[in-house]
Amino acid sequence: MQVMAGIDLGGTAVNYTLLDQQETFLIEGLCEHPSLSKEGPEQCLQQIAEGLRIATNQVGVTLKDVTAVGLDTPGPASAAGQLSARGSTNFVHANWAGFDIRAGLAHKLGKPVCYLNDANAAALWGHYAIFGAHSRETSISIVIGTGNGGGVIIDGNVVKGKNGFGAELGHVLIPYQSISGINGINAQCNCGRIGDLESLCSLTAIENNILPYFLPRYPGHDLAKVDLHQAAKLVRGLADKGDALSKEVFRVQAHALGLFFDEMVNTFDPDAFIVGGGALETSQGFQHWFIQEIRAAMPNQREEQAAIPIHVMPNGDTAGARGAAIEALKLAREGGLA
Numbered sequence: 285m286q287v288m289a290g291i292d293l294g295g296t297a298v299n300y301t302l303l304d305q306q307e308t309f310l311i312e313g314l315c316e317h318p319s320l321s322k323e324g325p326e327q328c329l330q331q332i333a334e335g336l337r338i339a340t341n342q343v344g345v346t347l348k349d350v351t352a353v354g355l356d357t358p359g360p361a362s363a364a365g366q367l368s369a370r371g372s373t374n375f376v377h378a379n380w381a382g383f384d385i386r387a388g389l390a391h392k393l394g395k396p397v398c399y400l401n402d403a404n405a406a407a408l409w410g411h412y413a414i415f416g417a418h419s420r421e422t423s424i425s426i427v428i429g430t431g432n433g434g435g436v437i438i439d440g441n442v443v444k445g446k447n448g449f450g451a452e453l454g455h456v457l458i459p460y461q462s463i464s465g466i467n468g469i470n471a472q473c474n475c476g477r478i479g480d481l482e483s484l485c486s487l488t489a490i491e492n493n494i495l496p497y498f499l500p501r502y503p504g505h506d507l508a509k510v511d512l513h514q515a516a517k518l519v520r521g522l523a524d525k526g527d528a529l530s531k532e533v534f535r536v537q538a539h540a541l542g543l544f545f546d547e548m549v550n551t552f553d554p555d556a557f558i559v560g561g562g563a564l565e566t567s568q569g570f571q572h573w574f575i576q577e578i579r580a581a582m583p584n585q586r587e588e589q590a591a592i593p594i595h596v597m598p599n600g601d602t603a604g605a606r607g608a609a610i611e612a613l614k615l616a617r618e619g620g621l622a
């Protein structure tokens with residue numbers, strides 16, 4: 285038995301999945317352990333290895349059966365998996381600075397390991413779920429979470445870029461002034477840009493920009509009674525139930541995405557768009573409305589491009605691990621291991 289492992293290392297949890305050569309995922313839902321990334325590389329890698337052993341046992345295989353491993357983490361990191369020397373919010377321990385986490389894990393496990401950043405891994409999963417492992421298609425994925433991450437898959441391959449910052453789609457500027465009903469909004473992003481996708485389409489955008497704009501326009505709204513950080517997290521559930529202010533917040537996010545997708549139509553002429561992340565962990569009815577709003581905000585397309593589908597990414601919370609496992613299968617096949 286040969287299996288590929290996908291390991292999604294986040295700030296608070298590590299999620300595992302296993303994929304066999306017939307491209308069947310052996311773990312359906314989350315297989316999660318607490319992440320020890322705060323304790324530095326040594327503890328963290330040790331814990332990843334132990335978690336992988338538990339995950340393999342759970343499905344009746346052993347570590348020996350694991351042919352290749354895909355790892356994904358939040359950035360910033362190089363395309364090959366060297367974490368930024370300047371550190372990052374998820375890897376604060378001093379020993380992480382400049383640490384080659386891909387090579388470190390390969391050494392720890394004694395197996396080939398490939399690396400993707402978390403948004404790119406999710407994008408690869410979304411692409412695979414629609415087109416399969418041997419696709420020649422192009423897809424653009426957006427993952428709406430605390431920030432806004434994304435991925436571009438061309439001919440079935442992840443675009444990583446020279447420094448690992450390829451497809452940082454959240455920081456692409458959009459003509460946000462054309463979104464109706466937000467005249468004068470402060471669309472400041474943490475990256476310093478004004479009016480990029482993340483500044484109007486992320487949980488951070490809801491807290492910093494969109495709610496501060498709309499709350500004064502809805503006097504007496506319940507969301508004004510809690511602090512903005514809390515209020516931002518409540519918007520998704522309220523929007524799903526039909527609350528007018530909260531739906532306006534999601535309309536703005538959808539329209540920002542529509543403008544962004546229009547830019548991508550003209551850049552890549554893709555086969556599909558895929559939207560995932562916490563923002564769409566809602567009822568199907570709400571997802572459907574959101575997708576329609578995205579399309580409504582896209583300027584008229586050429587006739588041939590007007591029907592480019594917009595999909596919701598399936599299995600959102602396991603997307604990173606699944607994408608990492610798919611990358612591992614590719615690595616194994618290219619190396620003649622599987």
Ligand SMILES: [Zn+2]
Binds near residue numbers: 473475476
């Ligand atoms: Zn930005």
